[in-house]
Amino acid sequence: MLEMIKISKEFPGVRALNNVDFRVRKGTIHALMGENGAGKSTLMKILIGLYKADSGEIKFNGELVKFQSIQDALNAGISMIHQELSPVPYMTVAENIFLGREPRHKNSFWVNDREMERKTVELLKQLEISIDPREKMLNLSTAYMQMVEIAKAISYDSKLIIMDEPTSAITEKEVEHLFRIIKWLKSKGVAIIYISHKMDEIFKIADEITVLRDGELVDTVLSSQTSREKLIEMMVGRELKHLFPKEEAQIGDVILEIKNFSRGKKFKNVNIKVRKGEILGVAGLMGAGRTEVMESLFGIVPPDTGEVYINGKKVNIRSPQDAVKHKIGFLTEDRKFSGLYLPLSVKDNMSIVNINNYIKTGLINHKALEDDCNKLVEMLNIKTPGLDQIVNNLSGGNQQKVLIARWLLINADILILDEPTRGIDVGAKAEIHRLMSNLAKQGKAIIMISSELPEILGMSDRIVVMHEGRLTGELSRAEASQENIMKYATGMVS
Amino acid sequence: MLNIGNLNEVKNKTVRTNSYKIDLKNFQTIFILLGMIVLLSILTPAFLQVRNLMNVVRQVSLTAIIGMGVTMCIITTGIDLSSGSVVALVGVVAASFASDQYPLIVSIIIGLAVGALAGFINGSISALGGIPPFIATLGMMLAARGVALILSDGKPVTNISSSFEFIGGGYILRVPVPIYIMLLCAVISHILLKHTRYGKYVYAIGGNQQAAIVSGINVKKYLIMVYTFAGIMSAVSGIVLASRLSAGQPTAGVNYEMDAIASSVIGGTSLAGGIGTIPGTIIGALIIGVLNNGLVLLNVSPYVQQVLKGVIIVVAVLIDKRKKR
Numbered sequence: 040m041l042e043m044i045k046i047s048k049e050f051p052g053v054r055a056l057n058n059v060d061f062r063v064r065k066g067t068i069h070a071l072m073g074e075n076g077a078g079k080s081t082l083m084k085i086l087i088g089l090y091k092a093d094s095g096e097i098k099f100n101g102e103l104v105k106f107q108s109i110q111d112a113l114n115a116g117i118s119m120i121h122q123e124l125s126p127v128p129y130m131t132v133a134e135n136i137f138l139g140r141e142p143r144h145k146n147s148f149w150v151n152d153r154e155m156e157r158k159t160v161e162l163l164k165q166l167e168i169s170i171d172p173r174e175k176m177l178n179l180s181t182a183y184m185q186m187v188e189i190a191k192a193i194s195y196d197s198k199l200i201i202m203d204e205p206t207s208a209i210t211e212k213e214v215e216h217l218f219r220i221i222k223w224l225k226s227k228g229v230a231i232i233y234i235s236h237k238m239d240e241i242f243k244i245a246d247e248i249t250v251l252r253d254g255e256l257v258d259t260v261l262s263s264q265t266s267r268e269k270l271i272e273m274m275v276g277r278e279l280k281h282l283f284p285k286e287e288a289q290i291g292d293v294i295l296e297i298k299n300f301s302r303g304k305k306f307k308n309v310n311i312k313v314r315k316g317e318i319l320g321v322a323g324l325m326g327a328g329r330t331e332v333m334e335s336l337f338g339i340v341p342p343d344t345g346e347v348y349i350n351g352k353k354v355n356i357r358s359p360q361d362a363v364k365h366k367i368g369f370l371t372e373d374r375k376f377s378g379l380y381l382p383l384s385v386k387d388n389m390s391i392v393n394i395n396n397y398i399k400t401g402l403i404n405h406k407a408l409e410d411d412c413n414k415l416v417e418m419l420n421i422k423t424p425g426l427d428q429i430v431n432n433l434s435g436g437n438q439q440k441v442l443i444a445r446w447l448l449i450n451a452d453i454l455i456l457d458e459p460t461r462g463i464d465v466g467a468k469a470e471i472h473r474l475m476s477n478l479a480k481q482g483k484a485i486i487m488i489s490s491e492l493p494e495i496l497g498m499s500d501r502i503v504v505m506h507e508g509r510l511t512g513e514l515s516r517a518e519a520s521q522e523n524i525m526k527y528a529t530g531m532v533s
Numbered sequence: 534m535l536n537i538g539n540l541n542e543v544k545n546k547t548v549r550t551n552s553y554k555i556d557l558k559n560f561q562t563i564f565i566l567l568g569m570i571v572l573l574s575i576l577t578p579a580f581l582q583v584r585n586l587m588n589v590v591r592q593v594s595l596t597a598i599i600g601m602g603v604t605m606c607i608i609t610t611g612i613d614l615s616s617g618s619v620v621a622l623v624g625v626v627a628a629s630f631a632s633d634q635y636p637l638i639v640s641i642i643i644g645l646a647v648g649a650l651a652g653f654i655n656g657s658i659s660a661l662g663g664i665p666p667f668i669a670t671l672g673m674m675l676a677a678r679g680v681a682l683i684l685s686d687g688k689p690v691t692n693i694s695s696s697f698e699f700i701g702g703g704y705i706l707r708v709p710v711p712i713y714i715m716l717l718c719a720v721i722s723h724i725l726l727k728h729t730r731y732g733k734y735v736y737a738i739g740g741n742q743q744a745a746i747v748s749g750i751n752v753k754k755y756l757i758m759v760y761t762f763a764g765i766m767s768a769v770s771g772i773v774l775a776s777r778l779s780a781g782q783p784t785a786g787v788n789y790e791m792d793a794i795a796s797s798v799i800g801g802t803s804l805a806g807g808i809g810t811i812p813g814t815i816i817g818a819l820i821i822g823v824l825n826n827g828l829v830l831l832n833v834s835p836y837v838q839q840v841l842k843g844v845i846i847v848v849a850v851l852i853d854k855r856k857k858r
Contacts, residue, residue: 339747363749377747380740382807391737392748394730402728445748 040065040230041086041199046095048081055081058095059256061249063199066228068221070235070245070262074274074492077251079234083201087112087119100198116198120188120205122234128177133159135176136191162194166220182209189217193224200224201232206240218244236324238267238529250274271525285472285498288479291315293351295367295453295484297336300345305331306508309345313453313484318475320499321488323528327505329488330372333455337362337369349453363392365453368446370439372457372488378442379430386412386426388441393448415444420470436467443474454478457488472498492521506530562800562813562849566820573827580830587709593822594715595620595770599793600800600814601722602652602766605759607797608726609739610806611659611666613760615673616767616793619651620786622681623771628690628781631697640697644772645765651677652764656757666760674790681783690781701776711773715815718769723811725762735759739806795842796821799849820845 043061047054056078063069073079084090086097088106097104099115106112112119126135133155134141142154159172168186176184185205192200206214221231221244233245241248242262250257250273257273293312300309306328313319321329335342338356347354349365356362362369371377380388389412390397397408412426419440423433430441439459446454456475460468475498479485489495495502502519504512504527512527573580580586599616606613627644631637651673658669703710726732734755737745745752770789775781800817802809824845828838 337747358749358751359747360749360751369747371747377741377743380737380744380807382803382805383736383740387733387736387740391733391745391750394733398730402724403730403733405728 040100042098043082043086044096044098046082046085046092046097048085048090048093054254056085056092056254059251059254061256062259063230063232064247065198065230066225067246068225068231068233068244070233070241070248071251072234072236072241072248072270072274073251074490077274078254079251080203081254082251083119083203083232083234087117087201113195113197116196117201118192118195118197118199119201120192120203122203126176126184126187129175131173131175132170132179132187133172135187136162136194158194162190166190166193167216182213185209186213186216189220193220197229199230199232201234203234204236205233206235206237214240236529238270238531242267267531268522271522271529274525285318285500286476286480288316288318288476288500289482290317290500291482294349296348297332298346298348300332300335300342302331302335302340302342304508306335306505309505309510311486311503311510313486315452315482315484316479317500318479318485318487318498320495320502321486321505322490322492322495322502322524323505325490326507327528328508329505330457332505333369333457333486333488337367337455339369363449366449366451367453368449368451368455370442370446370454370456370459372461374435374438374442379438381429381431383430384427385416385421385423385430385433385441388430389415389444389448392445411448412444415447419444419474434463434467436463436470439463439467439471440474443471447478451483453484453486455486455488458490459487460489460491460494492524495519495524496521504528561852562816562820565849565852566816566823569820569823569827573823573830577827577830580827585826585830587712589822589826590715590819591709591711592826593818594711595774596789596792596796596821597715597815597818598718598770598773599767599789600796600818601718601811602763603790603793604797604800604802604809604811604814605722605726605735606666606763607739607794607802607804608735608806608809609756609759610742610804611756611759612670612794613652613655613763613767614667614670614790615651615655615677616763616770617786617789617791618674618677618681619648619764619767620771620774620789621783622651622677622684623648623768624775624778624785625681625685625690625781625783627697627772628693628775629684631694631775631781632692633694637694637696641772645768648764648766648768648771649761650764652761652767653757655764656760659760660753660756670760678783685781685783687783689778689783691779693776693779698776698779701773701778711777714769714773718766719811719815722766726811731755731758736807739808741807792818792821795846799846817849820849 041063043059045058045060046056047058048056059078059082061082071079081090085092088109088111099117104115106115127138136159137155141150142158143149144151156172163170163172168190170179170183170187176187179187186209189205205217209217224231233241235241245262247259248262248265248270249259250270252274291314294315295313297309297311301307309332311319323329334340335345336347336356338358338361341357347356354365356365375381380391386409390408394403397404409426416423416426421437421440421444423437430438433441459475460471475485475487487498496519500516502514502524503510504524506528507530511530514523599620603613603616623644626647627640630640630643655666655670655673658664659666700710705713726735734745734750737748737750738752738755742752771786774785778785796818797809797814798804798817799820800810800813800815802813821842824841825838828841
């Protein structure tokens with residue numbers, strides 16, 4: 040039914056897809072798997088008309104199609120359930136489902152609310168979803184929001200539905216329900232592309248499975264003819280290119296220990312130790328809870344229970360201020376959201392956390408501050424015309440270096456780096472890896488969260504893996520391999 | 534200060550920055566101001582007379598002083614709509630203590646305290662209560678005006694000592710006193726913004742509030758400080774105005790906050806936060822003041838003046854945006 044032939048797509052500096060072939064047969068459930076960054080989302084975005092492929096063609100029902108917009112895809116019979124839920128919170132269920140195509144009173148301007156409600160009731164009844172169509176979206180639980188999103192995609196009467204991580208927010212009961220709906224759709228001849236990391240679900244429901252890796256097609260297999268191990272092998276088995284060999288560092292005593300860290304549904308019972316001079320890799324899939332643990336360690340959202348020990352002494356960290364006092368630095372996951380002061384200069388971005396050290400009788404000692412900032416620019420090889428350059432104008436890699444400089448300026452002993460090389464080019468990546476290695480050699484403790492297995496394997500002395508809020512595995516550098524990290528990450532071995 | 538371990542000798546490239554100089558390059562608005570002055574000098578000879586220029590700057594000083602406080606609020610992506618009402622309130626209160634019964638310092642201190650209190654309330658409600666500054670200061674705008682009317686019973690508060698009158702009406706070395714006050718406030722505000730930790734934090738909070746939190750900045754505390762300072766600036770303006778009018782007028786200061794905000798924005802302060810300066814605000818205030826004065830001298834109707842004021846704000850911001858591309 041669907042044929043995507045030799046699709047390629049490039050973004051500046053990154054080859055997202057390279058000659059990928061992807062075929063889905065009518066009335067089948069086809070799973071699409073791969074690591075974060077393998078190209079799954081990009082492929083689907085091309086399919087629904089959000090992106091345009093650089094080369095390749097798409098055939099739908101035997102005909103060549105070229106979607107210029109999502110509307111084109113919808114009209115052709117392809118709809119998608121997105122991973123990120125974005126309903127209009129103040130509108131009702133019915134209004135959200137029919138957003139943009141509200142039934143009108145004969146040819147007039149006015150929306151026919153009654154008709155819209157009636158259609159919604161019918162739809163929900165068919166799918167056996169018990170929600171009042173007049174309920175406002177914001178009053179629904181995330182699980183129910185997901186169900187509404189599913190209902191919406193189905194209401195387009197599509198012949199092909201893409202489901203991107205549809206079970207990320209729902210409980211087991213709803214998952215069963217969803218599967219019933221999927222099977223019913225299948226019986227009507229609808230094809231479904233099911234993107235998920237959850238092996239159990241995939242083996243329960245998928246007929247065929249396609250695995251992508253680093254933007255290339257690995258293979259398409261029948262689910263009956265493969266196994267979990269084979270899939271993992273397909274997802275990760277690669278030559279470890281672009282690895283920066285980490286230099287040996289002298290690993291000292293335990294400097295940081297987290298005991299019994301728990302916060303609601305985000306993470307439970309996490310215990311982590313980090314030593315001086317050590318790089319601890321924290322692996323896991325998105326949503327595993329890694330960032331949340333670090334946010335709690337740093338005091339952004341204090342944990343419900345748990346204790347933190349620095350150099351053997353118990354410390355109380357209830358705010359980032361406390362964390363900074365204890366010489367902990369945190370390079371956040373999304374630098375544009377919570378790291379950089381985009382309208383401010385390189386100098387300000389580096390020095391704001393440590394401004395106290397440069398104050399003499401209430402006034403800032405600009406010369407001393409600039410001297411230190413210049414030293415860091417030199418040391419980290421930050422490419423900028425000057426300290427006054429607005430940080431927004433720097434490249435991603437240099438922005439990241441500015442942030443690392445920030446934490447070096449407070450002489451942090453413990454550095455938490457959340458996806459330190461995300462969104463930067465290969466050259467800058469290597470530099471940052473080299474920098475991390477140097478810092479470890481100086482005796483700093485580094486906690487590195489990363490979703491890139493080569494990075495985890497290449498840089499870590501020890502690796503802990505999280506899955507759905509729990510610590511599922513701990514491996515030394517020698518023991519670790521892509522396969523067993525993936526195993527822990529997908530919850531196969533607890 | 535910085536102990537980076539055993540790394541290679543780092544050559545100290547002194548890339549000197551402009552921390553101590555006021556970066557004129559960024560103030561393209563100054564050219565607008567100069568252009569206007571030149572134009573008006575040609576069109577009407579009355580403009581360049583010393584007496585007229587002194588008048589303009591003295592009038593502008595009221596707006597500029599308020600503008601300094603508001604600029605800090607806007608830098609943090611907030612705003613202060615209550616300035617005009619606080620001007621009236623402080624005028625009434627200060628005037629009440631400005632008779633010969635009390636030493637001059639009493640009325641000034643009480644006036645500043647009232648302004649600080651109003652600002653403190655503004656800041657607390659928005660930072661702690663999570664209410665948008667627009668709404669919090671809007672409420673204060675209405676309430677403060679009401680309190681001013683209550684305290685004064687709707688009538689101007691007179692019986693002002695001559696020493697109090699000196700503040701707004703006096704001259705030192707042939708220059709009106711309010712101009713000195715404005716300059717003093719400008720120096721203090723500028724130093725606060727550019728040379729203290731407080732200032733850095735203000736820019737940080739406006740640049741990216743979430744990043745400020747992660748940097749360990751006590752965002753709430755500094756937001757309260759910002760609004761309190763804005764309240765104090767409004768109070769200064771209120772005292773000067775009451776002095777000039779020789780009375781505490783509960784109906785004074787109407788729309789002063791609008792002029793202050795306009796001055797700040799024309800002067801380059803960005804409503805998106807993180808950007809703004811004191812010199813810029815003063816230039817913005819001067820542009821509005823010179824425009825007003827010029828139009829009066831040219832006998833243009835006050836109604837047309839209003840329209841032009843509105844146009845200039847939009848044009849100034851457009852030019853600023855173009856430049857930033």
